[in-house]
Amino acid sequence: MSQTDRFADVFELARTGGTLEGSLPLAAAPRLRAGLRHDRGALAYRLQGRYDERGRPAALLHLEGDLPLVCDRCRQALELKLDHRAAFYFVGSEEELSRLPVTDEPEEPLVGGRRFDVAALVEDEAILCVPISPRHARCAPPTVREPADAEARTPFAALAKLRSGGSQRR
C-alpha cells in the first residue's frame, strides 16, 4: 500500500457503494508488528461502502491473512489465520462521535472524512484479533477455558488507543 492510497474518502465510498481493496504489509503496521514473530507477509483487506439500515454512511471491512504469533506456552511458532469481518458507520467529527449514546449495536462509529486512514483501521482491527495469550490447541490447558473475547482484547485495545494522531474510535 502506498502512502497515497492508504487514505480514502469514506463518505464518497458509502455514497457510491464503492469497494476499496488492497493489502497492508505487516512491515507497514508498526503497532501490530510489535506483537508478531516477524513482519513478512501482508493482510488483504476489502472495505465495502454502503448506507446502513439506519441510512448512515457506513462500510463493511473484511480482513484476511496470517499473523505470525508465538505460542505463549511452548514458545513455538503459531500462525493465526485471520478471516475477520467488522461493520462501521461514519460520523463527521470527534464532537459528533462524543455525543453518540453508548449502544450495543454491532456497528462501530468512526470519525469519517475525505482522507480517512484505511491502513490505520485495518491495523486496529487486526490488533483486536490477536489473543492476549496465543496458544496452540495442544498447548491450551484442557481444564481452563479460553478468556472471553472482550477480555482477550483489552491490552491490545489499550495499545490501539496509544497510536499517534489520536483515536478515531470510541
Ligand SMILES: [Zn+2]
Ligand atoms: Zn504451543
